[in-house]
Amino acid sequence: MPDTAPKGLTGLAFGGDYNPEQWPESVWQEDVRLMREAGVTMVSVGIFSWALLEPAPGRYDFGWLDRVLDLLHEHGVRVDLGTPTVVPPAWFYRAHPEALPVTADGTRHAFGSRGAICHGNADYRAAAAAITTGLAERYGDHPALALWHVHNEYGVPVSACYCDSCAARFRRWLAAAYGTVDTVNEAWGTAFWGQRYTDFDQIDPPRTTPTVGNPAQALDYKRFADATMRENFVAERDILHRLSPGVPVTTNFMTALSQCDSVDYWAWGREVDLVTNDHYLITDGRRTHVNLAMAADLTRSVADGAPWLLLEHSTSGVNWQPRNPAKAPGQMARNSLAHVARGSDGAMFFQWRQSRRGAEKFHSAMVPHGGTDTRVWREVVELGAAAAALSTVRGTRTEADVAMLWDWHSWWAQSLQWRPSEDHDARERADAFYEVLYDRHLTVDFAHPEADLSRYPLVVVPALYLMTEAAGRNLTEYVERGGTLVVSYFSGIVDEHDAVHEGAHPGPLRDVLGLTVEEFSPLLKGERVRLTGPDGSQPSGDVWTEFVVPRGAETVWTYADGLAAGRPAVTRHGLGEGTAWYVSTRLGAEGLDAVLGRAAEDARIAPRADLPRDVEVVRRTGASGSHLFAINHTASDAKVPLDTPGTELLTGERTAGHLTVPAGAVRVVRLDG
Known part of the structure; x- marks a missing residue:
């Protein structure tokens, strides 16, 4: 098993994506001189270079990459070497047009961007294995090699393909997962709308239909697409492990919940040697540093608490949002070191030198268009010195105070069509809960619903629509043994097949919460309800209300108006040695803070009023x-x-x-x- 840390690094990783093929070789000497000036310790190379490395089928040209890696090694810069399988060459697609992915409505994507891949295509898989093998055989023991970097940002921009080849693979995947077609029928509830199958050959991907298709089928196709991409990663990883033993293998995740919703990172985190992540600020007027902290905490959690690595972020503005503001002076360092605080063993950027051509030429870089007489460059040099000063941080672990449950499968299921309200958004609730915990100066671990939660005094569940019976038992045992649990509305509703749990809502959470929910009552757009609390407070909610029936729980806040007026809105239930709270409406920050404050008291978490906001x-x-x-x-x-x-x-x-x-x-x- 390879070490999980980049080979040969003794301090933090600092550098960025280096694309020397975009520049004449006369620039390369200046690059390495500036890297030394900036304190660069590692760069990522070759991620988009397949067409240059293999200009024709089976004919390799490694000469330029030999010179790049030797030059970097000569100047003490370690290399995160990419397998360039995110962008097959034009000649490959000319020979294998069926390797281009097909959308649900039957449109085949064209070559000319990146990531346009049918991950189930056999020709693509063979070509990817061949170029990976060639790179590993040539550079597996190169003295500059610190890390292997497979592909790039799996799932961005395409995760699922709906072609006939993928349809056949999907049928095989279903047969392996379920055994018989009757089991599929039971899991998918195909008795509804007469969708029953009598043979696996009758099953297609969830392509475009006249109205809403089968939600369980759509959920399984998301799982299939994720598993298909992961098979490709594992195939490349295993080649690299065999031919380049001792060098860790990674692929760059995008855990920020707004940036990639097609990958189950709990599963992927178990396959990489080192968890790495790309993070870019979404500048939509909100407090971007809170989303950054959340993404870093989630990445660390995917790494099971171990140190991870920020493999990409931006020195200043990006180029793919409607409006792309520059970062304020000092913000680059704050962003970078906030990731380090939350577990990253470094801060890497996209990219080293700002491109003059191509789609990302207005994306900021370590060496901007203006060169070294710029604010960005001066801040890069300052940050490099700071990274060097923090070498003793490497290998340590971030301490967390509370846990938040998150499950990509639940997010996928809840995001399907025909749910009670399109205004309810699992990610929004996760953001809202996280921001209140952040403002209470509590560091958050994320956890899978079936994970061991015993070390956390407080566990919050912002939106867990899909919940297995095992997860329900896990939360019940957690509370019985002394934990404090806070659950938000529309949680525990369906099982892993998107089938509503038998009995009253919320399924496996009924006992731990001490209540049932008779009926959901989503609110119309712009409609609000008032709540009344024990101290006379009147927080408000929107989007959602419910008809809650206590079955042992005490009512703490009550609906003051709306259809549920006079009924419980927020409850508290003592069970065993712990307590469980339930919030049945979408509270704003003030109301949510009041609930989490009461829950923190139950969990004996002392308030941190001596720390300023932000x-x-x-x-x-x-x-x-x-x-x-x-x-x-x-x-x-x-x-x-x-x-x-x-x-x-x-x-x-x-x-x-x-x-x-x-x-x-x-x-x-x-x-x-």
Whole structure:
């Protein structure tokens, strides 16, 4: 089993995607000189280079890549070497047009972008294996090699193909998963609308139909498409393990919930040697640093708490949103070190040198169009020095306070058509719960619903529409043993096949919550309801209400108006040694904070009122000691209390009692002891 850390790195990884093939060789010498100036320790190479490496079928040209890797090694820069299988060459598609993916309505995509791949196509799989083998045989023991980087951002922009070849693969996948067609009929509920099958050959992918198709079939096709991509990754990974032993293999995830919704990262996290992630700010007017923290926490959780690596983010603006603002001065460092605080063993960028041509020429880079006499370059050099100063952080683990349950299968199922309200969004609820926990200065681990939760005093479930019976038992046992649980509405409704659990809602959560839900009552657009609480507070909700019947739970907040007026809105249930809370409407930040505040009291989590809003405080601990990260996202200096003295690594100053963090700055204290 290879080491999980990039081979040969002794500190944090710092660098970016390096695409020297876009530039004449005369630029390469300047590149490595500037890399040394910036403190670059690793770059990603060759991710989009298949057409150059194999200009004709079976004819390889490795000469230019030999020179690049040798040059980088000569200047002390480690290499994350890509297998370029995200963009097969034009000659490949000319010979194998059926390798281009087909949409659900029968349209075949064309060559000319990236990621246009039918992942089930046999010719693509053979060609990908061949180029991966050629690279591994040539560079498997190259002295610059630190990490293998398979493909690029699986699932972006295409995950599922609906061609006839994939249809045949889907049938085989169903036969392996279910055994008989009768079992498929039972799981999918095909008795409804007369959809029953008598042979696997009658089953097609969920292609475009006159009205809504079978939701269980659509859910299984998402699983099939994800598994098909993962098979391709595993095939390349196994070639690399065999021909380049001892070098870890990864592929770059996109765990931010807004950026990739077709990949089950719980499953993928078990297949990579090192979890890596790409993260780009969604500049939609919200607090972008909160989404960043959430993505970093989710990535760390996919890595089972182990150190991971931020493999891409941007030095400043991106180029693919409707409006692409630049990052503010100092924001590059704050973004980068916030990822490090939450478990990344480095900060890498897309890309090293800003392109002059192509679709991403306006995407920022470490070396911008303006060269080295720019703010971005000066901040890159400063950040490189900071990364070098934080070498003792490498290998430590981030400490979390609470857990949030998340399951991609549940998200897929809830996102299908004909749910009670299109305004209910699982991701929005996850964002909302996370933001309240963030503002309470609680570091969050994400967890699969069937994972061991015993180490967390508080577990929140923002939206878990699909829940297995095993997950329900897990949560019940968690509360019985002393845990505090908070569950939001429309959770525990269906099983793994999108079949409604037998009996009253919310299925496997009835006992732990001490209630049943007689009926959902979604609200019309713009409609709101008021709640009344024990202290006279009147938070409001929108989108959703329910007719809740307590079966042992106590009512804490009540609906003051709407169809459910006078009925419970928020409940609390003592079970065994713990408590379980239920929220039956979409609360805003103030109301949600009130509920989570009460739940935190149950969980004996002390409030952290001594920390200012938008000042992150996160700890990483390991063999090299304990490191406290304080990240100030505000325009004012902030004071952070310190219970242990230490040395601030970015300034070298000794600290005790409290830590002053200048406006917009980051401080990292290596605590004594």
